Amino acid sequence: MLEPAAFPEAVRIDNVSFRYRHHHERFTSLKEYAIRRIQGRVRRSDVWALRDVDVAVRQGEVFGIVGANGAGKSTLLRLIAGVLRPTRGRVVVHGWPVSPLLEIGAGFHPDLSGRENVYLNATLLGHTKRDVDERLDSIVDFAELGDVMDEPLRTYSSGMIVRLGFSVATEWEPKVLLVDEVLAVGDEAFQKKCWARIQGFRQQLATVVLVSHQLSYVLATCSRAVWLDRGVVRALGEPNAVVNAYRDAAAG
Amino acid sequence: MQGGTAIPLSSHAVGGTADVYDSSRLPPAYLRELYELVRYRDLVVQLVSRDIRTRYKRSVLGVAWTFLNPLLMMAVLTLVFSRVFRGDIQHYAVYLLSAQLVWIFFAQSTTQAMNSLIWGGALITKIYLPRSVFALSQVGAGLVNLTLALVPLLLISFVSGAPITWALLWLPVPMLLVACFALGVGLVLSTVAISFPDVVEMYQVALTAWYFLTPIIYPVAALPDSMRWLMNLNPAYYLVEAFRAPVYAGLPPEPMTLIAGTVAAVGVLALGWFWFTSAADDLAARA
Numbered sequence: 001m002l003e004p005a006a007f008p009e010a011v012r013i014d015n016v017s018f019r020y021r022h023h024h025e026r027f028t029s030l031k032e033y034a035i036r037r038i039q040g041r042v043r044r045s046d047v048w049a050l051r052d053v054d055v056a057v058r059q060g061e062v063f064g065i066v067g068a069n070g071a072g073k074s075t076l077l078r079l080i081a082g083v084l085r086p087t088r089g090r091v092v093v094h095g096w097p098v099s100p101l102l103e104i105g106a107g108f109h110p111d112l113s114g115r116e117n118v119y120l121n122a123t124l125l126g127h128t129k130r131d132v133d134e135r136l137d138s139i140v141d142f143a144e145l146g147d148v149m150d151e152p153l154r155t156y157s158s159g160m161i162v163r164l165g166f167s168v169a170t171e172w173e174p175k176v177l178l179v180d181e182v183l184a185v186g187d188e189a190f191q192k193k194c195w196a197r198i199q200g201f202r203q204q205l206a207t208v209v210l211v212s213h214q215l216s217y218v219l220a221t222c223s224r225a226v227w228l229d230r231g232v233v234r235a236l237g238e239p240n241a242v243v244n245a246y247r248d249a250a251a252g
Numbered sequence: 253m254q255g256g257t258a259i260p261l262s263s264h265a266v267g268g269t270a271d272v273y274d275s276s277r278l279p280p281a282y283l284r285e286l287y288e289l290v291r292y293r294d295l296v297v298q299l300v301s302r303d304i305r306t307r308y309k310r311s312v313l314g315v316a317w318t319f320l321n322p323l324l325m326m327a328v329l330t331l332v333f334s335r336v337f338r339g340d341i342q343h344y345a346v347y348l349l350s351a352q353l354v355w356i357f358f359a360q361s362t363t364q365a366m367n368s369l370i371w372g373g374a375l376i377t378k379i380y381l382p383r384s385v386f387a388l389s390q391v392g393a394g395l396v397n398l399t400l401a402l403v404p405l406l407l408i409s410f411v412s413g414a415p416i417t418w419a420l421l422w423l424p425v426p427m428l429l430v431a432c433f434a435l436g437v438g439l440v441l442s443t444v445a446i447s448f449p450d451v452v453e454m455y456q457v458a459l460t461a462w463y464f465l466t467p468i469i470y471p472v473a474a475l476p477d478s479m480r481w482l483m484n485l486n487p488a489y490y491l492v493e494a495f496r497a498p499v500y501a502g503l504p505p506e507p508m509t510l511i512a513g514t515v516a517a518v519g520v521l522a523l524g525w526f527w528f529t530s531a532a533d534d535l536a537a538r539a
Contacts, residue, residue, distance in 0.1 A: 084533070
């Protein structure tokens with residue numbers, strides 16, 4: 001096992017609070033909104049998804065985020081991905097751009113071939129076409145989809161799409177990999193292969209931040225974890241202690 | 253890179269040095285969006301080519317359809333309106349089709365800009381990417397289609413005996429102006445449409461009204477004097493006229509038309525750009 005404390009910081013969440021503003025939460029139509037607005041009946045509800053969260057993740061760590069639904073896990077991941085900007089506080093990530101593992105099919109187009117989808121997906125992640133030209137064979141090899149790359153994506157099984165997505169997202173040896181529940185999909189053999197690849201990155205001091213509801217998975221893989229409860233850090237540190245604290249609270 | 257402690261921060265694209273992201277050191281949204289668009293230029297190309305490819309893959313008639321669609325419209329309208337404006341307009345088919353193509357480009361790319369951001373909605377809540385790529389790539393795809401449609405347009409000009417002159421070399425200018433105008437409108441619309449999907453429908457109604465308020469199927473001269481002022485306020489009028497002049501009359505666009513069209517296009521693009529980029533982070537935050 002690596003000794004992460006010895007390595008420099010990869011992700012720094014510095015006293016971060018995040019507020020969602022729901023301006024027109026309950027309106028789905030502009031007409032309705034306009035009428036309510038004239039009547040002065042637009043209420044704005046603010047939701048603080050995270051409050052004063054202070055976390056640092058070091059290079060080479062696999063860092064788990066646990067908590068109930070709505071605890072702010074995904075918000076934290078989105079702050080690290082740069083999708084959201086903190087309302088207060090500061091987020092610093094060394095190893096930009098981060099590589100997010102997307103849910104099945106996001107960023108893919110069913111009518112395009114597997115090959116065309118690799119280009120689409122990789123450029124969505126910020127790579128250039130030339131990057132993809134160089135790595136295409138390696139991406140296809142890892143996904144084990146060599147013979148169907150010219151078929152349209154809608155003929156693929158969901159397992160095949162996950163393989164392709166993982167293969168694209170991890171091809172460029174990310175320094176920071178964000179995982180939101182996706183690794184649990186796909187057949188067991190491929191899951192092992194994915195995990196082996198991630199372990200390989202860790203040897204290169206890559207950092208993994210993952211959100212999971214499967215506590216056993218967090219225990220088995222993470223070097224440290226945080227428990228979020230309604231946007232507040234309740235426990236931080238060694239995974240066993242964090243998971244036990246969370247379990248006790250959930251049971252009690 | 254190695255080194256957790258602050259590497260000296262320069263004013264790089266993402267705030268901080270090349271591979272450091274620092275939320276407290278991001279450039280202003282309207283600038284950052286521009287930097288990032290340059291970095292993600294290959295994505296724009298991919299989205300444009302995806303759009304064109306899927307359009308042709310899905311339709312049995314393929315490429316022919318882009319040509320057939322406006323041609324059929326034109327045939328019907330020509331049949332009807334060349335009777336209505338008997339003798340008023342020479343080469344009515346060319347008069348109509350030149351404006352019709354610009355209009356289709358504008359209407360489709362603005363509508364698609366909204367739909368495409370709604371498609372990307374799931375994506376932009378998960379990964380960072382410059383959110384204007386969606387509107388931009390739709391305008392790009394529209395521009396490619398308009399360029400392809402120039403082939404049948406010039407063919408019809410030739411057959412119907414409309415003048416074909418060097419003034420055609422002016423065409424890229426009005427095309428670019430329409431593209432800027434469409435991008436501006438598309439950005440404004442998508443900012444609103446992502447919160448209120450009914451805007452897509454309302455816009456279709458507005459488009460139909462706008463179409464008939466613009467001299468596309470009729471000559472400006474057909475309007476009563478009491479309505480002419482309306483044309484001066486209609487940016488689409490200048491843009492359509494600027495495109496029509498080289499094709500239909502074989503003349504460069506009028507300077508006043510070009511100036512008014514440029515003011516409208518640049519103004520609307522600036523408005524859309526600032527509005528969209530300042531709202532883009534909120535769009536991504538929709539839970």
